[in-house]
Amino acid sequence: MQGGGGNRKTTERKGEKEPFHVIHKVPSGDSPYVRAKHVQLVLKDPEAAIVLFWKAINAGDRVDSALKDMAVVMKQQDRAEEAIEAIKSFRDRCSKQAQESLDNVLIDLYKKCGRIDEQIELLKQKLRLIYQGEAFNGKPTKTARSHGKKFQVSIKQETSRILGNLGWAYMQQSNYVAAVVVYRKAQLIDPDANKACNLGLCLMKQERYDEAWSVLEDVLQGRITGSDDSKSRNRAEELMHELESLQSAEFLSTQLGQNLEEVFAEGLDQLLSQWTPSRSRRLPIFEEISQFRDQVAC
Structure with a gap:
């Protein structure tokens, strides 16, 4: 009998409607922040x-x-500049634990606004914190969110992620030398197919075609993987085709340059022979002067 009553209570609980804030994933209560989330999400x-x-x-x-x-929300409304100023003005009211996540938002805002120098400086600052052991508030991992789901991020993964963002920022400045150094470091820490494609592109920009080929081949052969392998492989294939075109163009240019040098050398010899006057091709007046001089001499 007691078991039957317990089952009824369980059934009743299952049949109960979940609270509004649970259904809509908003905090409960009636504070200013709760009302803001309600207006945003509901x-x-x-x-x-x-x-x-x-x-x-x-x-x-x-x-x-x-x-x-x-x-x-400001970023989504194309008010990124305002969002940057808001964070700078009010972050001193936030806790120490919130500073790292605010930096992450700032980096995205700088990227949105094209403020690459500030983005690079902040990324370097985050790397310094990691090297000093101050990232994640001294913990080896942290809890992150993506699309409403929680997951754990390690210091190793975070370092590689920041290096990847730093490499991308250098690419926007066409500083491919610095980008290659950063991407190679990221690949040593935590290999990733998308970063490998960016590394390959940077090497191509420097005409380091053999190195680029090796990196892209690793992606195509599955020796380097990523979160979206099919997308990375497609991109690697596109870059490979571009690389083949660049190498063919370089070969043709080299061959054409050599042929032009040969043609120029031959043409120059012909021109010099034409410009060098021979006795038989002197103008008549010079022939007459020469004959007169011979007669006088006699």
Whole structure:
């Protein structure tokens, strides 16, 4: 009998409707931050959400999350410059634990705005923190989120990710020498097919075709993998075709240059022989002067 009652209670609990905040994945309560999240995620009104996030920050309500979320929404609304200034102005109100995630948002904002120098400087700063053992608040891993799912990230993975972003930033400045150094370091730490393709492209830009071929072949042969292997292989194939074209063009250019040198040398010899006057081709007046001089001499 007792078992039957327990089953009924379990059934009743299963039949109960889940709370609103659970269904819509918003925090519970009625604070400024909660209202901002409700407007953002349920009502789908980003501009109104930004106003409410400002109110939450000014009220001191979950400032860490409010500032970060507001910056992300601003970026989506093409207000990235405003988001950068907001983070710089109010990050001192946030906890020490929130600074790292704010830096990650800033890096994305700098990228969005094309502020590459600032992006590079911040990426270097994050690498310094890793080398000094201060990243992840001194822990070997941290919990990250992507598409609503949580997962663990190691220091090794984070270092490779930052190096990849730094390599990409150098590519935007056409600083392929620095990009190659950074991408090679990233590959030593945590090999990745997408970064390998970028490395191959940077080597191609420097006309280091044999090295580029070796890197891209590793991707095509599956010796280097990534999160999206099919996409990386397709890109590697495209780069391989481009590389073959560049090598063919270089070969033809070299051959053409050699042929032109030979043709020029032959042509120059002919021109010199034409420019050197022979006795038989002197103008008549010179022949007459020569004859007169011979007669006088006699």
